[in-house]
Amino acid sequence: MPRTERPLEDGDSPELRLAAALRQLRQKAGSPTYRTLSQRSHYSVTTLSHAAAGRSLPSLPVTLAYVLACDGVVEEWERLWHTTAAEVAARDAPEERDSPCGTPVGAPYPGLAAFQLEDGERFFGREQMTNALVRSLSTRRLVAVFGASGSGKSSLLRAGLLPRLYAEAEPGAVVFLTPGPRPLEECAVTLAGRLGATAGALHAELADDPANLHRLVRQLLAERPAAAEAVLVVDQFEEVFTLCPSEEERALFITALCLAAQAPNSRCRVVLGVRADFYAHCTHYAELVAALADSQIVLGPMTGEQLRQAIVQPAARAGLSVEAPLVASLIAECHGRPGVLPLLSHALLETWHRRRGNALTLAGHQAAGGVEGALARTAESFYTSLTPARQQLARQLFLRLTALGEGTEDTKRRLLRGELDLDKDTAAVLEQAAGARLLTVDDLHTEITHEALIRCWPRLHQWLTEDRESLRRHRRLTEATLLWDSLDEDPDALYRGGRLAMVKEFLVEPPLSGTLSARERAFLDASLAAEEDTERHTALQTRRLRRLVALLTAMALLATGAAAYALHVQREVTQQRNDVLSRNVVTEASLLRDTQPALYARLMTAAYRLSPTAEARDGLLDAAATALPGHVRGVSAVAFDPSGRGLATGGDTVRLWNVPPSGPPLKAGEAVGGGPVASMAFSPNGRTLAVGGFRHRTQLWDVSDRRHPAPVATLAGHTDVVFAVAFSPDGRTLATGSYDHTVRLWDLTTRSRPVVRAVLTGHRLNVKAVAFSHDGRYLATGGDDRTVQLWDVTRPGTPVRSAVLTGHRHFVTSLAFGPGSRTLVSGSDDHTVRLWDVSDPRRPAVLPVLTGHTEVVISVSLSSDGRLLASGGYDGVARLWDVTDPRRPRPAGVLSGSGGALNEVVLSPDGGTLVTGSEESDTRLWSTNPKEALSRICARNPTPLTRTQWDRYFPDVVHSPSCPADRR
Known part of the structure; x- marks a missing residue:
């Protein structure tokens, strides 16, 4: 039998009147149990019963959920809740400032908080x-x-x-x-x-x-x-x-x-x-x-007059006056400054605390610290009033409540109450910060009242800048913990390998370990326990393998007839052991990539020679990569000439390189154009370079002598960024795609005087990719309307659209034709690469969709024989695919050491070299052939692994030279 509901306390408070009305509504609905109400509203029994207890005002969503579960009229109860909330606010408004951190609710200015619906009558300016x-x-x-x-x-x-x-x-x-x-x-x-x-x-x-x-x-x-x-x-x-x-x-x-x-x-x-x-x-x-x-x-x-209204009118409505010198001072401080309004409101609130009678004075404003200083002073007063232990809790709290900007300013972050360990001290810090109006707290969430606090409190700014990388790791740990909780502590959601290694410091360093919540500590403990279980299992498996090898060896000595079989089994066991060791070495060595690159490269060669697993192959290709000197603003475009002996990289300028058969490229010359580069392409004879840019134009350069490039012509006509350029196979036509939603075809018969042949207007949004088929009969275009369009350009002056390919769920960013013009490749913002059979351009057929990227696929490239495909994206990863059979593509490599999002990937004509350009001002050359990568590493890093290093990473394995020089 359910317990009867506790009677309401005596009194006539707004909370008690609302609670009594809720109980009466429940009686009219037939007095359903709170368990029944919980099932109807999806709120807990405790939350619903507390709403009708009268001890505090429930939130609006909880009140409306209670009403809906009892079949009440929602609109009437919403108005009643707002009326009750206004009565509570008026009752609780203190008449004087009680402490350095207390803020009266009845003040004429809201401080850091935004004006609310009920503040409409005092909202001016x-x-x-x-x-x-x-x-x-x-x-x-x-x-x-x-x-x-x-x-x-x-x-x-x-x-x-x-x-x-x-x-x-x-x-x-x-x-x-x-x-x-x-x-x-x-x-x-x-x-x-x-x-x-x-x-x-x-x-x-x-x-x-x-x-x-x-x-x-x-x-x-x-x-x-x-x-x-x-x-x-x-x-x-x-x-x-x-x-x-x-x-x-x-x-x-x-x-x-x-x-x-x-x-x-x-x-x-x-x-x-x-x-x-x-x-x-x-x-x-x-x-x-x-x-x-x-x-x-x-x-x-705000203009000066608008600021004056915002300063004077709320005070006048409250029966107060504002000194003219104070008005003039505030307008002078705030006029023309974006983002200053919460600081102004807070400064006025603090001036109101220091008013003289009914007058807000300039002296009171100056005593509060001025517009900038008032907020910092309030925050510091709150912080210094805490004990040292609670000060540490406050630091952790405000760091959790800030979302670190990625190319934007830091912002506030709404925090679920469940993310905090709400012990006595944390609750006290929350209460004091909310009393100072630095934080806004409700039943479910906590957040910084206004982002102005992030900009203007020096102490918080210092906390955020001390170690942003640790803060980012901690934020990722928090998100992983929430995911683990939401999946009912699924072991597959735990940290493992490199991710776990990066956050172990949170457990061993006292300043960091103190920042973790109980759930985060439980998540890390569970991750460590899972890793220990894995290590024990691996060690047990290794011991079993060793015993098996010993047993098979003994059997070989006992029975000559079983020797061949035993040898075969031993080789399989050894290979299994080598596979495990090779993968383990790749995982461990990844932490040395940036700190000890020479040792990293040697370990990759040894791991690959021991067992050429996919992981060892990718690590080997990464270790053999060569970086070219960076551009100032990143590398936004890359192009190989048709011979593969010339290379162009574009960013703030265009740099030209000679690519020798062996060794790194050598800079030959530089072309300075009219702005940042968005796209580049070499003509089929390699003598002309087309450069599309962010200033709506395409420039043609004569690069016959790469040491002294010379401008030939400027193609004007587009009204926005020229994001894609491509030459026809005969070199007589240039296609340019632009953010003005058009594609232009240019006649280059006279290279110095290009003429527009046609303007294609089939796309509704930005055009981001253009590509000619190898026979020159068709042009593919792609853009932000998520389509790929095929055009018959046999007559460039009168192109005809043959087909529209749909299937991408986001912007189409890049295109490439295969040899024979039978296969088309497209990359997209939807993180996929799609293959299309365009043997019949009027009826294209869908081939497999390649997945693996976790961000925008910004570039695709095919080798001249069509066997190798490269794709690159904003996840900083370049992926290689074997597309010898386009209907059955196979992964051929994952290159992930470039640093920063990739803007371009280009394969050399023979497919042996991949060039990537990234946002980190970095151009990298990668060998796509593991044997060639092995030769490069051995040539530039002749020092072999020491015996100690070998035994550390390859226990119980006979030392084997990874390079020819190691045999000497």
Whole structure:
């Protein structure tokens, strides 16, 4: 028999009134048990019973889940919750500053926190932007607000836009959310209460088909007037890039938003708040680019008058005055500065604490530390008020709450409460930081109140810069631990090998070991235990193999007739042992690659000679690679001339190299063009080099004398980046593909005076790849519209499209034809390489899809005989494939030591050398033949392994020279 519910305490607080109303609703629903309510709402029994206990105000999602489980009217209860929350806030607002870290809720300024819906009456200075946003939303179905961190995007959406929407829209038709690490799940939870459905069911529907968001919005409005529309406001949209680890869920969420806004019968309008430095991330999604073409609101710094309104009006509404010198000083400090608004608001809040009577004074502002100093002083006051032990906890907490930028500024990271060890001290630190408004805490999450704290608190900035690589490793460890937890501690999700070796320091170094949570320590302990089990198993297997060899040897002495069989078995056992040793040496030696390259190379040669496993082969090819002097801004394009004796590398300039039959290439000359290089190609006779760039033009260079390249002509006409160039086999036509969505065919009969023959307009988005077939009859083009298009260019002046190849799920980045023009290879942003049979160009057939890359495949290249294929991507890996039979391709090598994302991979005509260009200003030459790689290593590294080194890595193996010189 279930226990009866504890009676409510005596009193008339807002929390008790809301709890009593919830209990009355449950009685009207037939008094279902809390276990039944839990099954209906997917919240725990404890959470639901606590919501009706009256001891604290439950969160809005919990309240609506309780109401929905009891068949209540969601819209009425949502309004009741907001009213109750306002009463609680007004009651709890202290009249005076209680401590250096306390902040009154009733102050006229919010400090670091964004203005909220209930703050609309004291939100000033952005009226013009609010009106512009409302006007834009009335004519466009999807609008994005871009602005720097701290420019007031969240306040504009919450306190500017939302009150206008709630005043005009149907009740419940305004949906507000922030994406977090699971944007589809967040969307489902937000909609569930309004639709009378479970969050789990809605999440499954959205994951199955993103168009279901459009259908759910129509369902939400089914009982409303025909003209009614829903508005979906997504604040901090950049979280889909910084917090969401799944590219698939990110793409589904973006597609769902675009479909909901742009479907022919759409009843939804979408508003996105996006940090400006994530604009480039948005351009990676074609549907979002199309939707934002003319639907952007840019939030810049406030004007002087707008700043004056934001300073003076909230104080006036609270019955306060602001000294004129203070207003002038604040406007002078903040005018024209992006991202300064949270600092201004916090400085005003601290000045309010130091007010004289009803007046905010310049002296009080100066005492608070000014605009920059007020926030740093608040943070330091909070930190210094802690004990040394709690100071260490605060450091760990703020580091966990920061997402390290990759080419962007560091951002805040929303933290699940389960990621923390909530002991007494940690809870106290959280409470004090939240009291100082440095952190925002709710039932499930903790986050930094505003990213301005990351920029302006010197101590936090110092923590973040002391050892960013350790922080990145720790963050990856945290993500791995969460994955391990989500998979019910699946042993296959544990760290092993090199990844485990890199994080062992967290267990042995006291400063690092103290940063781990209990779950992270458990994850590492489980990983170490699994590794020890593996080592014990390997040792046991080795001992068994040794005993077997000894037994077989004894049997050979006893029976002459069994000698041949015993010898055969011994060889198999020895080979098995050699295979294991070879793989183990490759794994151990990988840690020496950057610190002891000579020893690494020797170990790779010895491991390969002992047993030529795939791992040893890849390590050998890596050790034999040769690096060329780097470009200033990275290597963005590489090209071999048809003979294979000339090489061009492009970045900030174009460098030309002579490639001798043996030894590294020698620099011959340099061409300085009109900007960064995006693409390059040699003419069939090797005398002309075409260079496409980011300044919308293609340059032709005479490279007959590579020591003195000379400009020949400049091809103008494109209106955006020329990302791809290719010569026809006869050298008379040049194809150029551009981000202006077109391909141009140029007549080079007179090389110094090129003429446009035709402009191909078949692509809807950027063109990123062009390639001629070997017979010159067909041109393949590929781009961001995810298609590959084949064109009959037998008559270059009147090209005809033969076919459109579809199948890639993302941008097509690179193309290459095989010999005989029967096979076409395409690389894509969807991490795959596709093979196509184009024997009949009007009816191409799909061949196998090559997988293995974990990031964008940016380049593909085929050897002249069509037997070897190379692919390279942003994962920093070049992969080799044997495509002698295109219907049955086989892996032929994995080259992963280049450092940084690859921009280009090119095979020499004979397929014996691969050249890679990367973002790290690095060009590398790799031998694709292990025997040739072995010769190169032995030639440049004659020092053999010492006996100690051999015994360390190859125990119980007779010493064998890995190079001819070792025999001397």
